Amino acid sequence: MFFNNLTIFQYCLLLLPGTTFATQISPRSCSNCSCVVAEKLGPKLSPGASFSFSTTAAPRWSEFDAPDPGLIVDVATESDVQITVQYCNENNITFLAQNGGHGWGQTFHLSLEGLLINLSGLNSTTFNAAKTEATIQGGALVRGVVDAAYSNGAQIPTGNCNCVGALGAILGGGFGRLMGLYGLGVDNLLALNVVTANGTQIKVTPETETDLWWALRGAGPNFGIVTSAVITSYPVSSAENxxxxxxxxxxxxxxxxxxxxxxxxxxxxxxxxxxxxxxxxxxxxxxxxxxxxxxxxxxxxxxxxxxxxxxxxxxxxxxxxxxxxxxxxxxxxxxxxxxxxxxxxxxxxxxxxxxxxxxxxxxxxxxxxxxxxxxxxxxxxxxxxxxxxxxxxxxxxxxxxxxxxxxxxxxxxxxxxxxxxxxxxxxxxxxxxxxxxxxxxxxxxxxxxxxxxxxxxxDNLATLESLKSIWDPLKRFDQFFPL
Known part of the structure; x- marks a missing residue:
């Protein structure tokens, strides 16, 4: 991928002065054999994907009880997310998808044996010709979405903090300064591309998988990784924008x-x-x-x-x-x-x-x-x-x-x-x-x-728990307020 003629495993060894192939590798360099994971997973991913072995590559807003993965996968396509989830499932590796890293809930327990899927490379926001719909990728930040909307003569209901992941904020409910005009963020979603717990990529709409559509809009992190979403956008004149x-x-x-x-x-x-x-x-x-x-x-x-x-x-x-x-x-x-x-x-x-x-x-x-x-x-x-x-x-x-x-x-x-x-x-x-x-x-x-x-x-707790048993019976998504 991006280590030229070095295997990822050899690269990890080079990071540790004095180590040889017969030397035991430290947990940080090979947590859950993270170097080996990267070597095996790498060829399956798109050419733009890469790996990191330090949380400084995907820092979180707060270090208090923050996830501490042994390996970070920087995905470049939505398919990379699906492939990574499939690999983790096959090898019993705990994983977490992260965008802006601002969720301050202290329910994270990702450790050196776990893998972080860094979505920041999936950051585009595109519009239909009429500017009435926008497709936001899972790694887009609020700033990028607002900038794209403004340059296209439109508004999209987002959160108020520029550096927060746009879809993460929306999937929790979606409060923001435009909600008096347009409603909650979840009310404006039209379709979701989701990698489910079994590693399947599906499109979820109000007409398809109705129960999952309901659950994702308020409790999203328990039911899948949303790699992109279609949301209503609102054309406005420059004077009103x-x-x-x-x-x-x-x-x-x-x-x-x-x-x-x-x-x-x-x-x-x-x-x-x-x-x-x-x-x-x-x-x-x-x-x-x-x-x-x-x-x-x-x-x-x-x-x-x-x-x-x-x-x-x-x-x-x-x-x-x-x-x-x-x-x-x-x-x-x-x-x-x-x-x-x-x-x-x-x-x-x-x-x-x-x-x-x-x-x-x-x-x-x-x-x-x-x-x-x-x-x-x-x-x-x-x-x-x-x-x-x-x-x-x-x-x-x-x-x-x-x-x-x-x-x-x-x-x-x-x-x-x-x-x-x-x-x-x-x-x-x-x-x-x-x-x-x-x-x-x-x-x-x-x-x-x-x-x-x-x-x-x-009062939605019991219904969400029931749906969790259907869509994620093995509780693969178990990091953010896990059901």
Whole structure:
């Protein structure tokens, strides 16, 4: 493949000074005989595929309880994914497919004996002639999808973080700043190309494999590797292909009135609103960000007038083309470090709760090395999403969750793990106590993994478990909130 005349096994040996063919190879170099696996699997793959033996080749956003594979397969075609799954099945090798590497759930257990399928080479986004449908490959990031849509005069409902895998975010449910206009990401999917647990590549649509179609849209990682998806795209004019974006910094004395004002907002379909606790210029601050999709006019300022009326200490607002709207969050994309995040789904925001969380945040970021930490919540207009019944997909919280919240400790010193986990759990408990939902509910993309699975799968849990026994009886897909 790409080692010229060296076999992959010989290449691995060259990495270890003093080793010979008779010398036992270290686990990292030959975990589950990973060098031998690469040598045997390599000829089966496309010429563009390659192998890596270090997780630095496919880093994850958080190193906290991160997968630690002995071998990484960098696929170049969708068929490479199928072939790799078949090989793993034949040789009883645990595997995990990864795109952006941002899933922070602590249910991963991929070790040196396992194999990581790196999807990042499958990153194209293409459109039909009318720009009403787009095909997104499994390795495309949100940034690539948004850029492609913008250059084609269209919009696609994606997540809000540029560096997150587009399909990973969508398959969990698919929240994002355009959902008030277009609905959840899962509501916009039209077809899925999937490698199933037995290594078969199939096309799944609402008309074919109806049960699998339902299960993939909310619990996708349990049922297959989606190598590409067809999704609805929405043609828009250049003048409309953007959003008014405002950012407002408040002092901690304004927390209660800020939370009350956000709660009282009439979230129109074009809107989304975000609240952050963060560190700015060395001090904790309260930051509100709002967006209003559409043409450059007065709609955005008018929609968020109740926020600006509170008198923010800093105010910035401008209309931005849609390929730049997510840019303010790019600092969130830095990979590495420890980020044991804890999330909760909320029906309402309670001012006294957010005051208590502020106190916890200030105490935590007083610890040296934690100033990148944040607490965040994003809220959306839900009418469009709720125009479909709860039963339309396996995403379980369509009728109840209005906002997704997360406490994200961020640091480089592993000795802070215990303090970070304690902080995250405390904040999550405060949210659950006043969430306004019938019970504890968490969007799976914001969950951590210590929750009861009813917290992430809701009343769909039993049905999903039944379908799991049909589509993945050997539990090959057992890494991300495994059923």
């Amino acid at each position: 953007g959003a008014w974006v405002g950012s407002f910094v408040f002092s901690e004395t304004q927390i209660e009135e800020v939370v009350e004002a956000i709660s009282a907002l009439d979230l129109l379909p074009e809107m989304a609103v975000f609240l952050y606790y963060a560190i700015s210029d060395g001090s904790p601050v309260v930051l509100v960000s709002g967006s209003y999709a559409g043409a450059n006019n007065s709609d955005g300022p008018n929609a968020f007038a109740s926020i600006t009326a509170l008198g923010p200490e800093v105010e910035q607002a401008a209309w931005e083309p849609f390929n730049e709207v997510n840019a303010a969050g790019d600092s969130f994309c830095v990979k590495g470090g420890y980020k044991p995040a804890y999330g909760a789904g909320l029906a309402e925001l309670v001012p006294s709760t957010w005051r208590s969380i502020w106190n916890e945040f200030v105490d935590f970021v007083a610890i040296n090395g934690t100033t990148a930490s944040t607490v965040m919540v994003d809220c959306y207009p839900m009418e469009k999403s709720r125009s479909l019944p709860d039963s339309s997909s396996s995403y379980p919280w369509r009728s109840t969750i209005n906002c997704n919240a997360a406490a994200i400790p961020w640091y480089d010193d592993a000795s802070l793990n215990a303090a970070a986990v304690s902080f995250g759990k405390t904040v999550r408990s405060l949210w659950f106590e006043t969430s306004g939902t019938p019970g504890d509910e968490t969007y799976i993309n914001y969950a951590v993994g210590d929750e009861s699975y009813s917290v992430v799968y809701g």
